[in-house]
Amino acid sequence: MTITLACRQLDVSIASVQVVQQLELEIHSGSFWAMLGPNGVGKTTLLNCLAGLRAADHGEVKLRGRAIQSMPRRQLARQLGMLQQHSAYVFDSSVLQTALTGRHPHLGLLEREGPADFDLARSALNSVDLQDFEDRCVTTLSGGEARRLAFASLLVQQASVMLLDEPSNHLDLKHQVQIMQMIRGLSVQQDGIAIAALHDVNLAMSYCSHALLLLGSGKWQAGPVGEMLTEANLERTFGCPVEALQGKNGLRFYPLTNP
Amino acid sequence: MMPTAIQRLLIPMLLVTTAIVILIATLLGSVPMSMHEWWLAISNPAAEQGEVIWRLRLPRVAAAWAVGALLSLSGCLMQVLLRNPLADPYILGVSGGAAFATLLGMSLGVTAAFIPALALLGSLFSILLVFGLARGEGPWSSTRLLLTGVVTASGWAALISLILALGSDSSLRGMLFWLIGDLGYAKAPVWSFLILALAFGLCLALARSLNVLAIGESTARLLGESTEKLLWLLYLLASVLTATAVSIAGSIGFVGLIVPHLVRLMVGSDHRRLLPAATLFGGLFLVVADTLARTLLAPRQLPVGVITALLGVPLFLLLLNRAKVK
Numbered sequence: 236m237t238i239t240l241a242c243r244q245l246d247v248s249i250a251s252v253q254v255v256q257q258l259e260l261e262i263h264s265g266s267f268w269a270m271l272g273p274n275g276v277g278k279t280t281l282l283n284c285l286a287g288l289r290a291a292d293h294g295e296v297k298l299r300g301r302a303i304q305s306m307p308r309r310q311l312a313r314q315l316g317m318l319q320q321h322s323a324y325v326f327d328s329s330v331l332q333t334a335l336t337g338r339h340p341h342l343g344l345l346e347r348e349g350p351a352d353f354d355l356a357r358s359a360l361n362s363v364d365l366q367d368f369e370d371r372c373v374t375t376l377s378g379g380e381a382r383r384l385a386f387a388s389l390l391v392q393q394a395s396v397m398l399l400d401e402p403s404n405h406l407d408l409k410h411q412v413q414i415m416q417m418i419r420g421l422s423v424q425q426d427g428i429a430i431a432a433l434h435d436v437n438l439a440m441s442y443c444s445h446a447l448l449l450l451g452s453g454k455w456q457a458g459p460v461g462e463m464l465t466e467a468n469l470e471r472t473f474g475c476p477v478e479a480l481q482g483k484n485g486l487r488f489y490p491l492t493n494p
Numbered sequence: 495m496m497p498t499a500i501q502r503l504l505i506p507m508l509l510v511t512t513a514i515v516i517l518i519a520t521l522l523g524s525v526p527m528s529m530h531e532w533w534l535a536i537s538n539p540a541a542e543q544g545e546v547i548w549r550l551r552l553p554r555v556a557a558a559w560a561v562g563a564l565l566s567l568s569g570c571l572m573q574v575l576l577r578n579p580l581a582d583p584y585i586l587g588v589s590g591g592a593a594f595a596t597l598l599g600m601s602l603g604v605t606a607a608f609i610p611a612l613a614l615l616g617s618l619f620s621i622l623l624v625f626g627l628a629r630g631e632g633p634w635s636s637t638r639l640l641l642t643g644v645v646t647a648s649g650w651a652a653l654i655s656l657i658l659a660l661g662s663d664s665s666l667r668g669m670l671f672w673l674i675g676d677l678g679y680a681k682a683p684v685w686s687f688l689i690l691a692l693a694f695g696l697c698l699a700l701a702r703s704l705n706v707l708a709i710g711e712s713t714a715r716l717l718g719e720s721t722e723k724l725l726w727l728l729y730l731l732a733s734v735l736t737a738t739a740v741s742i743a744g745s746i747g748f749v750g751l752i753v754p755h756l757v758r759l760m761v762g763s764d765h766r767r768l769l770p771a772a773t774l775f776g777g778l779f780l781v782v783a784d785t786l787a788r789t790l791l792a793p794r795q796l797p798v799g800v801i802t803a804l805l806g807v808p809l810f811l812l813l814l815n816r817a818k819v820k
Contacts, residue, residue, distance in 0.1 A: 283712075286716060288712055288715060288716070308715060308719060308720055309718035309719075310718075312717050312718030313718070316716060317716050319592070319710075319712060319713065319716075323710075324709065325577055325578070325579065325708070325756060326573075326579060326709075326758075326763045327762070327763050328705075328706045328708070328709075328762065328763040328764070329762060332705075332764055334763070336705060336706050336709060336713075336717060337717070339702060339703075339705075339706050339717040339718060340717055340718035342702065344699060345699060347766075392717070404637070422705070428510075430815060473818045
């Protein structure tokens with residue numbers, strides 16, 4: 236079944252920063268969008284808005300034709316999940332217990348997690364190489380491990396729309412690739428939707444199907460990755476000259492440096 | 495995750511220990527009793543020794559248990575509410591409001607019978623004051639609640655110091671005992687148990703929501719919680735629990751901070767285990783502390799708050815140290 240996340244005439248701002256103006260976007264299932272833009276342009280703010288965590292100044296975000304602001308949070312949480320930029324755990328909870336929190340919107344008031352929920356959590360931990368950490372206390376995890384745990388909780392949530400705020404943050408090369416592949420698998424191959432704020436242009440180039448460029452002052456540009464990620468566009472977005480080189484798997488971008 | 499042995503056995507162990515401790519607590523006192531006499535007294539409420547047990551010792555044990563349970567449950571809630579493992583039931587000024595009203599009453603010569611009511615009124619006033627001020631305009635956050643509550647608490651502290659400075663020497667001792675927390679004349683009315691039971695049931699139903707809230711406010715929202723409502727509910731529940739405890743026995747320290755911590759170390763942070771265990775453990779802890787308070791230097795009675803602090807501080811430091819090693 237096709238699902239669509241749509242932005243209609245969306246204006247979003249935070250403090251004095253205009254993030255987007257009149258954003259018109261239709262994101263269909265089976266696509267993995269990269270959101271690219273310089274620091275402080277408002278990527279997190281826009282993601283929060285798409286997740287219904289903050290209200291837009293104008294316009295609306297619709298999921299399957301319904302404005303998400305008007306949906307009950309629990310109902311929304313079964314369809315849309317988000318990996319936040321920071322995952323800092325304060326209380327001593329176990330890794331498995333934390334992964335299981337992804338089941339929260341799916342369980343009734345007094346319902347306890349059943350064997351199927353535990354299986355889901357274990358397989359999610361397995362897929363981010365945390366299978367041996369089940370009983371570890373979350374406050375003792377490294378930055379990268381905490382990040383992978385937060386991603387595992389998102390997998391356990393089984394939401395068809397995944398918003399990801401810098402999913403490759405804190406991760407080593409192997410896990411960056413592993414997680415990007417998983418996101419691509421869940422979106423492009425399994426008809427979900429993923430939107431990720433990214434800083435690595437080449438990860439976007441390798442795994443995403445579409446890109447949204449935030450150019451500052453509310454200006455934006457959106458389209459398939461091949462059309463969006465060009466030397467000229469990237470230079471315009473980041474204000475830094477970029478060179479495209481042909482790699483084994485297609486074009487890759489490098490900032491031009493003056494030694 | 496299979497519950498570990500301690501997680502499975504803690505609740506039954508707590509229940510058994512509570513029964514034993516209550517037995518011992520009612521045995522001890524200025525009228526010494528053997529087990530046999532104790533049994534006769536229990537089965538003969540009208541006899542002289544029956545009176546001692548039924549009219550003096552049991553009500554005091556019940557009051558100690560209720561206050562310990564109320565404060566511990568409130569401490570667990572405050573810690574999630576403020577997402578700070580160091581939060582205690584008094585941090586948002588509930589006890590400050592109670593203390594101000596009580597001490598003002600004492601300095602004006604109000605009779606002891608009205609003190610619980612004054613304490614309750616003072617804390618309810620403080621709860622509403624913080625509620626109103628923190629709500630204000632704009633988005634709500636636990637940071638804002640924390641700041642409003644802490645500042646309100648310091649305001650109360652200033653007024654309390656003023657009353658203490660102006661108070662007559664004869665009233666100072668009573669004021670001090672109240673501030674430290676004392677179960678000497680405490681009675682736990684039936685409604686305090688009702689409040690405990692009601693809040694406990696409600697919190698247990700919300701336990702999984704508390705688990706996700708403990709990770710973070712926005713995480714909880716993303717997992718389907720209407721956090722604003724949940725946070726206000728928690729604030730009100732925790733405050734009313736505290737107000738009830740404070741109206742019974744003054745501001746007994748450390749129970750609401752130490753017990754949630756101790757129990758977390760034993761059963762972990764899942765509120766479905768934590769809340770029942772902390773409530774039971776809190777009641778038990780205070781019965782033990784109060785029994786020590788009235789027997790250590792008998793016939794002199796110590797304010798129980800001294801004992802909870804004397805037990806609590808080293809225990810807390812020990813735990814912190816252990817946590818570092820782990």
